[in-house]
Amino acid sequence: MLLTITCTPPEGAGWPATDLGFLLHKNPDRVQAFEQSYGTAHVAYPEATAARCTAALILEIDPIRLVRGRSRGTPDFSLGQYVNDRPYAASSLLSVAIGAVFRTALHGRCKLRPELAETALPLRIELPSVPCRGGVEVAERVFAPLGWAVHATALPLDPAFPEWGDSHYLRLGLSGTVRLADALSHLYVLLPVLDGAKHYWLAADEVDKLIRAGGGWLAEHPERAWITRRYLARRQSLVRTALARLAELEEVEPERLDAVEEVDEGDGPNETLSAADGAEGDGEAGPVERAHPGAELGSGPAEVTAAGGSETDQNTQSLAVLRRAAVRSALHELGARRVLDLGCGEGALLRELLADSAFSEIVGVDVSMRALHIAERKLRLDRLPERVARRLTLRQGALTYTDARLRGYDAAVLMEVVEHVDPPRLGALEHAVFAAAAPGAVIVTTPNAEYNARYESLAAGTFRHADHRFEWIRAEFAAWADGVAARHGYAVRFVPIGEPDAELGAPTQLALFTKINLGATASAREGAA
Structure with a gap:
């Protein structure tokens, strides 16, 4: 599994491309390895010059270690834990590695280059294999609103048999002028969303992870409900809590489905939560959030919530x-x-x-x-x-x-x-x-x-x-x-x-x-x- 991040500063930028190493807190002059519960994450720099610098995150997945300690009775036990695409395609494993290996960069901190950490950089991100059942269109609908130019190509099931058609995997490239912390947060949240699965059992703190990583941009994303639902594996109680917290933090108004609109959800992003997603919880259709119109006169935003208040409780109304x-x-x-x-x-x-x-x-x-x-x-x-x-x-x-x-x-x-x-x-x-x-x-x-x-x-x-x-x-x-x-x-x-x-x-x-x-x-x- 491979991820590359390339920075090419414009002429006269006043800083070399190798400053990417300061932002990532990884020295371009050496290869570093980080042991994970499922294998080893390696960070290397295929190129590191003043004009262009590329950092690569390579995950070496050990399928046995991935399931070690899990018994047949655990919720995520299945044959798929042994025979899967995890060593080859971007998934929640890569998301976890980004959070562990690039933690400080993900939080936007850099003591040696604080001004650069707050600067939008010209970045190019490459992922050779990304599972995405919605295809190229879904990748564009997810990444384009965040300021990325999306370069996605569907990978064939087998090049030797073109009549078999394309697989649900993409070669994905993203280019844009984005803060490095924002770029990492986009990947951290959206890679498991595109995959539609996570390799670990979701607990209540998964909502905190989503808010920490996506709180600065998710509330304004046109596909925020779909992203939230997929990130939280359609666990409706968690989805409701997450949408309520986004409403409080980012001035988004949660709504409930009503008789005006009937939703038929497919594989791709959708602006609503369907009633089918309410299997966990009270069985009703979940909340749907609407963005505040911004600086124009409009129906006002939901207020931020008081500390310790009950607005995040799924049984109360915002x-x-x-x-x-x-x-x-x-x-x-x-x-x-x-x-x-x-x-x-x-x-x-x-x-x-x-x-x-x-x-x-x-x-x-x-x-x-x-x-x-x-x-x-x-x-x-x-x-x-x-x-x-x-x-x-x-x-x-x-x-x-x-x-x-x-x-x-x-x-x-x-x-x-x-x-x-x-x-x-x-x-x-x-x-x-x-x-x-x-x-x-x-x-x-x-x-x-x-x-x-x-x-x-x-x-x-x-x-x-x-x-x-x-x-x-x-x-x-x-x-x-x-x-x-x-x-x-x-x-x-x-x-x-x-x-x-x-x-x-x-x-x-x-x-x-x-x-x-x-x-x-x-x-x-x-x-x-």
Whole structure:
């Protein structure tokens, strides 16, 4: 089993290619051997000049040592442990070797060249044999979103008999300008994913390994659900935990499959978890995560979790799920039929509204055309029955500008949107929504800044998301909401979302605005507050 990593610095880079040895913590002038439980890992440098340097990791697999100590009763005992492709093809064995032999490089540390460890380098990675049942297309869908140019060729079953066709093995080459630590983490996670198997029994700490190695990029990967499921060998309890933790760390919102979409999963990557993968756990379809739209106005991200909190527990719901549930509950309380989702992003809330027949007309508005295209694709509007699809309209528009098409709706939702608006533009948003569109009710959710003290991963004074322009404490949100209500003829009451803290309140705060001229219903709601 062989892996080569080649670095070719551009002219005038100011450092020689042999500095790759410093980053890998392996001297190019000698061959080194590292004993593993399954054999020996060797590191050598076939070439090492100032212009070009190649490091090779060679695994010498001992099939007997691979199964030594395992009895017939162990979960991974089978004839396949003795007759297999492990000595010849990249697999979880190579992933383990990367983690053991290049551990410091994988963590992105280098005392002698710290600035180089943080620099994206021109790299070329070669793997002569990679099992990949999805073929070249799957390899491209997995590696290309990470910035790699993928050069993959299917290997024939037998060159002497071309009529037999291709095997499920690829000769894989990757080239790109990537930090070495990121390149190693991509291989560490994705090689066993492409193989679809691991040589060891998975324990609960496998989720920690995945988060440590892939936490910086996996949440934004378009195939993240498929990657997570394959990495964790479809153990649904682990998959749910991993997706929840990715949601907390990387601002991704986990969802559950619902009636909007039926999934038929094949060998290749898929954006959803199928019900078939729920064999372990509660038997329901697993969670599906959706990315936050980024810097554009959109449905907001799930917050980071408090240390020691229960959001990673598979039996509890994430804050993102609780938030959407609170919004839907408020819409049902209002009896709203025609609803605006302002700042809809990639459609996390739209998906749930569309699955609920109580809503006859749904309009999603976002400033980002890219987010709207993603929402259209994720909602699979082209595959929905016409009677379902015609209930939804997607429109591009900035929420700080008036749009006559948005007038006359029963309710408008701004879910985790206002904190993405620069404070000087809040007046324009207020006018566009409450004065110009003037729906019968408005639902606004936003983080409670006081609760941030419960998040150990947040430094004091920092926000939950990099694109937040501000975060309000409860008194600030109440003052803004009361002022908006008074200026535009609405009554307002506040609803906490998430488990409240006795001192700091709930993680998310919701304001429900109802037009005073709606009569007794609105007055009753205001009195209930």
